[in-house]
Amino acid sequence: MSKIRLEKASFQRKSGDSTASIFAEITLEIQKQEIVCLLGPSGSGKSTLLRCINRLGELSSGHVWIDDRSIFDLPPQELRRRVGMVLQTPSLFDLTVWENISYGLRLKGASPADQQKRARELIRLVGLDEQLLTREALSLSIGQQQRVSIARTLANDPEVLLLDEITSALDPQSARIIEDLILLIRDQLGKTIILVTHSMHTAKRVADRIALLMNGRLVEYVETERFFSHPEQEETKQFLAAFMAEEGAEWK
Amino acid sequence: MEVSYWGVGLSSLVVVAVIAIARYLRLGITLELANVSVRVFFQLLLMGYVLTYVLNAEHPLVIFFILVGMVVYGAYTVSRRESMVRRAFWITFISISAGIFLTLGIILLGQVIELKAYTIIPVVSMIISNSMNGVNVMMDRLKGEIRSQKQQIEAALCLGASAKEATEELVRTAIRASFIPTLNRALTVGIVTLPGSMSGMIFAGINPLAAVKYQMLIEYVIIGSAAISIFCSAFLSYREFFTKELQLRE
Numbered sequence: 001m002s003k004i005r006l007e008k009a010s011f012q013r014k015s016g017d018s019t020a021s022i023f024a025e026i027t028l029e030i031q032k033q034e035i036v037c038l039l040g041p042s043g044s045g046k047s048t049l050l051r052c053i054n055r056l057g058e059l060s061s062g063h064v065w066i067d068d069r070s071i072f073d074l075p076p077q078e079l080r081r082r083v084g085m086v087l088q089t090p091s092l093f094d095l096t097v098w099e100n101i102s103y104g105l106r107l108k109g110a111s112p113a114d115q116q117k118r119a120r121e122l123i124r125l126v127g128l129d130e131q132l133l134t135r136e137a138l139s140l141s142i143g144q145q146q147r148v149s150i151a152r153t154l155a156n157d158p159e160v161l162l163l164d165e166i167t168s169a170l171d172p173q174s175a176r177i178i179e180d181l182i183l184l185i186r187d188q189l190g191k192t193i194i195l196v197t198h199s200m201h202t203a204k205r206v207a208d209r210i211a212l213l214m215n216g217r218l219v220e221y222v223e224t225e226r227f228f229s230h231p232e233q234e235e236t237k238q239f240l241a242a243f244m245a246e247e248g249a250e251w252k
Numbered sequence: 253m254e255v256s257y258w259g260v261g262l263s264s265l266v267v268v269a270v271i272a273i274a275r276y277l278r279l280g281i282t283l284e285l286a287n288v289s290v291r292v293f294f295q296l297l298l299m300g301y302v303l304t305y306v307l308n309a310e311h312p313l314v315i316f317f318i319l320v321g322m323v324v325y326g327a328y329t330v331s332r333r334e335s336m337v338r339r340a341f342w343i344t345f346i347s348i349s350a351g352i353f354l355t356l357g358i359i360l361l362g363q364v365i366e367l368k369a370y371t372i373i374p375v376v377s378m379i380i381s382n383s384m385n386g387v388n389v390m391m392d393r394l395k396g397e398i399r400s401q402k403q404q405i406e407a408a409l410c411l412g413a414s415a416k417e418a419t420e421e422l423v424r425t426a427i428r429a430s431f432i433p434t435l436n437r438a439l440t441v442g443i444v445t446l447p448g449s450m451s452g453m454i455f456a457g458i459n460p461l462a463a464v465k466y467q468m469l470i471e472y473v474i475i476g477s478a479a480i481s482i483f484c485s486a487f488l489s490y491r492e493f494f495t496k497e498l499q500l501r502e
Contacts, residue, residue, distance in 0.1 A: 055497055056410065060497055070458065075410045076499075077413075080409060082413070084410065086410075092407075107411065107412055156412060
């Protein structure tokens with residue numbers, strides 16, 4: 001049984017009298033504890049697709065199933081606790097690190113002792129010093145803020161983690177720390193992860209499978225190794241060739 | 253002393269000067285200023301004729317319909333400005349009505365003032381004007397806060413927050429901001445500003461102490477009703493920014 005299944009998922013954006021198709025008829029399955037990367041040029045519909053999985057956006061047609069249960073059968077708040085999402089910018093609240101991490105637990109009515117225990121565990125997991133818990137979250141560096149943002153999402157213990165370009169605002173060193181963290185979350189906590197990125201480096205390092213989206217269509221969905229060594233589709237070959245022409249020498 | 257139309261015309265020269273300056277500075281508000289100035293003249297003229305008939309009204313139903321008409325026009329004016337908040341007309345209508353009927357109800361039940369058109373209508377007009385300002389600032393500020401804090405709101409929604417939980421702090425900020433005009437007014441009344449109604453009563457030869465007591469009542473009613481209208485509009489407005497699936501509207 002697959003963990004997540006998208007079936008003919010489509011999204012159209014309405015603007016006045018006109019409608020524009022952002023993505024159409026996307027069907028794919030993601031296995032439990034798998035890391036899948038949605039790759040593609042800007043405007044290909046990756047982030048919108050991700051937002052539709054936890055219903056921050058609403059599909060125009062099609063279905064998404066989590067453990068064979070339709071996301072439309074779950075109340076949005078329960079769905080979002082089961083399917084956590086980390087946004088592109090850390091978007092921390094103007095509170096302390098501790099208050100940020102335990103935000104979701106407070107909403108669920110967890111005791112202060114439980115909140116503190118969980119916040120300590122999570123700040124260690126994301127590789128930050130426990131002493132930072134009492135610091136104002138917005139005083140941290142962007143890289144640290146993004147790690148706090150991941151800890152804040154993990155506090156709800158979601159089964160699925162959606163990561164929307166979370167390394168795009170970071171320097172290469174911070175991005176690498178986050179990539180290691182993504183692998184750790186899958187290996188230690190057993191989460192299923194869908195990652196949207198522009199970075200071919202990140203995709204190659206962390207993803208088990210890659211889904212390439214072009215102009216709102218799913219062009220190719222294969223294992224990472226195969227994606228880079230033996231892509232099947234002509235569009236994938238062109239996409240990779242364009243990337244190689246730009247970054248060729250630095251690409252390993 | 254009765255003011256002549258010649259006197260009114262003379263005072264309007266100030267507004268003409270303001271319009272000229274606004275035009276010279278290309279502020280983009282020339283038409284609105286001109287429109288407002290003309291409307292002030294005709295609205296008050298109309299009100300003068302209506303009041304001559306209305307202030308003699310005795311029947312509570314007649315008074316009630318006049319009050320409803322005033323609230324509808326106030327709500328319409330705010331909703332035109334706040335077109336970005338869905339159902340702004342109804343939110344404003346309900347909020348101003350709640351403020352008026354609760355505070356007015358208390359002072360009528362306590363028989364502080366009589367249920368007569370000539371006492372109720374002037375008091376209500378002052379209440380509406382302050383409640384309108386409060387609701388207007390509240391919606392405008394909330395809209396701005398929600399737009400600028402979209403990321404934080406979505407982050408909270410992603411953590412399982414309801415619309416209320418995701419906007420709690422922003423609603424508080426908007427409420428605080430919308431109280432400022434009412435609080436500033438109350439802080440300076442009698443020292444910096446002499447309210448129009450009180451000045452009018454003193455002009456008309458009423459004992460200043462009697463006018464002051466009447467003004468105190470009005471001030472408390474204004475603060476109370478503006479506060480109720482602000483709370484009510486805050487409670488009704490924040491939901492309008494979300495779909496029933498807890499998604500932020502575009």
